[in-house]
Amino acid sequence: MRNVFTICGKELRAYFTSPVAYLLMGLFGLIFGFFFYSATAYFVMAGMRAQMSGQAQPMSVNDFVIAPLLGNASVVGLFLIPLISMRLFAEEKRSGTIELLMTSPISDWEIILGKWLGAMCMYLSILALSAVNVGVLFIWSKPDWRPILTGFLGLILQGGTVLAIGGFLSSLTKNQIIAGASTFTVCLLLWVLSWVSSYNEAPWAQAIAYCSILTHFEPFSKGIIDTKDLVYYASAIFLGLFLTARSLDSMRWRA
């Protein structure tokens, strides 16, 4: 376990001693800030109109601001996460430092888990920026905090899944661009797979839609924690990490 934390710390340090961390946080802060502004501005306008037309029921901040915001954050995440994961293994393979890791008395799994955790911490610090925006809402309104919490849990699980897949793709190449682009493609595909179910009711279409990463995020943003979604994310993360382990092992015999 100590080795996992050693690697994790090293990864985190690599993000924060280079411009990568700040660039990603800046990008996310900018985009999410814009979404936040749009969502609240629209909410205020719609609220005023509802009052004028004599609607008694106050509108829910959770439904009209937070749920769509978290949905947006999950899409932005799909675009940003490849930028986090692409360097995980590709960089070490190119610079030769992978030889140091693989000839040190630590197991492949410790390397993989450490790197994944490091990337997760990077992702969490980006996500923390959105928590600031959502926190602002608590000053002027009383949103229900439970769906917010589950929403963030969903974002974390979704991020973990994409990072595990991205880490695997990064372990296949020495080239960070290839790693990033292929992860991005996979992310995009996993996102749009859910569209299949909207025009086809057949069981196979439902099965494909089930694989979509966003299908499983939606319940979380509504405050629902469903076992099937937890199982989906947990198995996707495990699959990604497992494939990475096989890929590292294959470096030994493919050379």
Added chain:
Amino acid sequence: MIKVEGLTKRYARHVAVRNISFEAGKGEIVGFLGKNGAGKTTTMRVLTCFLPPTEGKASIAGFDVVEQSLEVKKRIGYLPETPPVYPEMDVASYLTFVAKLKGIPAGEIAARVDEVCKRTSIDDRKRTLISKLSKGYRQRVGIAQAIIHNPPVLILDEPTSGLDPEQQREARQLIASLSGDHTIILSTHILSEVEQSCSKVVIIDKGSIVAVDSVANLHNRKKAAETVLIEVAGAESLEVKRRLEQVAGVASVASRESREGTVAFDVQSLEHYSLRPELARAVVQSGWNLTELRATGESLEEIFLELTKSEEPKPEGEVATK
């Protein structure tokens, strides 16, 4: 300490190392000598558990590199051809990271880092980012990284490549100073390096071992009959040649290229003759000026070239395409 038996490493398209065997005892410095692409790096990667052997066995301190790789990894320090450093870290934090990886107890890490920095004389650069270090310093950080956990076996892949002559000398001194407590394998294509720092030489060519011997023994191989280079000024080539052939013990005289105004010959002796005094006397007595007289074919370089002389190199890929 290190034992390699019948090791073969085959890649998809070619055989990098073919059935090699050698041993190294405790405290020995073994020079791994070969041209580029001879299989030095592959052998080292097998020894460090980075690559598994296709056939054969290799063990370090009695632990097999395939079956007990974790035990082997604990006992080796490895410097790959390019030092495995992270440019965004400074020297001290890099070495601390490696110390943790190698399993040094947390309380001892700071002391170990200090010690290896002193040993490799990089303590003035501890807080410098590795990306700002010169090649020579990086190489030293690489060596510091390899010795940080005080491993019984050190494997250094071309530890002096890319350094300037001054730095090479320093690196060699550093390696020599490590030999007491460590068994060292170092690869190189620089012959003088082996001559200066190694007790044993493994010469490898196209994946096969052509010689395993001590440096002294390799020299003695050629001693029985000697070749002498002689250069004479102010004389006619044919005349000199005729005179030299009359000297007792001379087997053959062959002229070779020389500077203007001089003539030069390679003189081959019969076995157990020492020619130089006789040759000198013959030249001087004939009234010519002797400008150079020395034994050749004795430096490791010439032995190496002779051992790795290839009849007609045939790349294996070519055979397949024809």
